[in-house]
Amino acid sequence: MSRTDFDVVTGAFSYTGRYVTRLLLRQDRPVRTLTGHPGARMFGGAVGAVPYNFDRPDDLARSLEGAHTLYNTYWVRFARGELTHDVAVRNIKTMLSAAESAGVRRVVHVSITNADADSPLPYFRGKALAEEAVRASAMSHAILRPTVIFGREDLLLNNIAWTLRRFPFFPVFGRGDYRVQPIYVGDHAALMVEAGQREDSYAMDSVGPDVYTYEEMVRLIADSIGARVRVAHVGRRLGMLMTGLVGLAMRDVTLTRDEVEGLMADLLVSHGEPTGETNLADWLAEYGTDLGKGYVSELDRHYRAGSPGAGSGDWR
Numbered sequence: 001m002s003r004t005d006f007d008v009v010t011g012a013f014s015y016t017g018r019y020v021t022r023l024l025l026r027q028d029r030p031v032r033t034l035t036g037h038p039g040a041r042m043f044g045g046a047v048g049a050v051p052y053n054f055d056r057p058d059d060l061a062r063s064l065e066g067a068h069t070l071y072n073t074y075w076v077r078f079a080r081g082e083l084t085h086d087v088a089v090r091n092i093k094t095m096l097s098a099a100e101s102a103g104v105r106r107v108v109h110v111s112i113t114n115a116d117a118d119s120p121l122p123y124f125r126g127k128a129l130a131e132e133a134v135r136a137s138a139m140s141h142a143i144l145r146p147t148v149i150f151g152r153e154d155l156l157l158n159n160i161a162w163t164l165r166r167f168p169f170f171p172v173f174g175r176g177d178y179r180v181q182p183i184y185v186g187d188h189a190a191l192m193v194e195a196g197q198r199e200d201s202y203a204m205d206s207v208g209p210d211v212y213t214y215e216e217m218v219r220l221i222a223d224s225i226g227a228r229v230r231v232a233h234v235g236r237r238l239g240m241l242m243t244g245l246v247g248l249a250m251r252d253v254t255l256t257r258d259e260v261e262g263l264m265a266d267l268l269v270s271h272g273e274p275t276g277e278t279n280l281a282d283w284l285a286e287y288g289t290d291l292g293k294g295y296v297s298e299l300d301r302h303y304r305a306g307s308p309g310a311g312s313g314d315w316r
């Protein structure tokens with residue numbers, strides 16, 4: 001099969017999309033991005049940027065014409081205003097239809113471990129519905145299901161470290177013995193790019209080599225930044241109240257109920273083999289000292305004017 005001229009990566013200036021973009025550019029694959037930040041400058045201007053245009057499907061299709069693979073990272077972490085998970089699913093369906101009519105050959109789509117159409121959690125249910133739409137499309141596809149994705153621009157680990165640096169104790173929901181299987185963002189991006197180069201349709205978990213309990217992960221982060229951690233086990237209600245207060249102070253949404261429930265229900269681990277290689281403890285030993293020096297805000301990234309992510313200078 002001859003490869004068409006370029007690939008489209010959604011969110012090339014944001015978190016995981018920028019790692020996918022970097023790998024593709026290193027392989028001399030031209031990249032265009034669909035983004036909510038078309039004015040951002042990164043990759044020395046090598047990446048053409050177009051707004052998502054979900055409300056103008058013809059324009060959306062035109063921006064996908066000539067592309068070989070659509071790497072879709074688009075999703076919303078939580079419902080805010082009119083932008084709910086249902087709307088995000090609808091936007092993904094619009095993007096898939098536009099890609100089909102533009103002649104895109106393949107879609108690599110990012111989901112979550114244990115996505116489930118019957119889940120009571122809108123995040124996990126919406127992810128399953130988006131997966132169904134990908135499977136129903138005429139394009140060949142790969143669906144990657146990550147857990148927590150760690151890296152320098154990640155919010156979750158950074159803000160855990162930020163909290164550990166500033167407060168005398170760290171609230172852990174319940175017993176803290178529910179598990180996480182974090183994957184390094186570079187490993188996840190490599191799985192995506194590899195998926196873009198295959199022709200078969202499949203789904204796989206995107207998960208690192210190690211499973212930690214949540215409390216173990218917090219303690220690892222504390223060690224890496226040299227913080228003395230005093231863990232306070234708190235109930236759901238008190239925990240949500242505390243994270244809500246931090247959110248209020250930082251004008252952000254720190255953790256959502258969906259995320260806490262998903263975590264506590266052990267949904268962020270895989271039932272299969274690890275697919276990433278990088279060990280979180282090794283990565284923290286190398287890069288962890290800078291974690292949490294500043295707070296990283298989801299609302300700044302996606303709801304306020306400005307740059308899409310930390311370190312968004314001329315990133316290569």
Ligand SMILES: NC(=O)c1ccc[n+]([C@@H]2O[C@H](COP(=O)([O-])OP(=O)(O)OC[C@H]3O[C@@H](n4cnc5c(N)ncnc54)[C@H](OP(=O)(O)O)[C@@H]3O)[C@@H](O)[C@H]2O)c1
Pocket residue numbers: 010011012013014015016017034035036037072073074075076077083110111112146147148149150154156301302303308
């Ligand atoms: N990060 C993790 O730890 C993690 C864990 C499990 C699964 N995932 C999944 O991995 C995928 C990529 O995650 P990511 O962390 O790399 O996301 P991201 O970079 O923050 O966002 C990915 C794309 O979605 C857009 N987007 C995000 N929130 C939006 C909002 N509220 N309104 C409008 N557009 C929004 C971004 O727009 P801009 O281009 O304007 O930034 C970007 O194009 C998602 O499907 C996510 O569910 C991530």
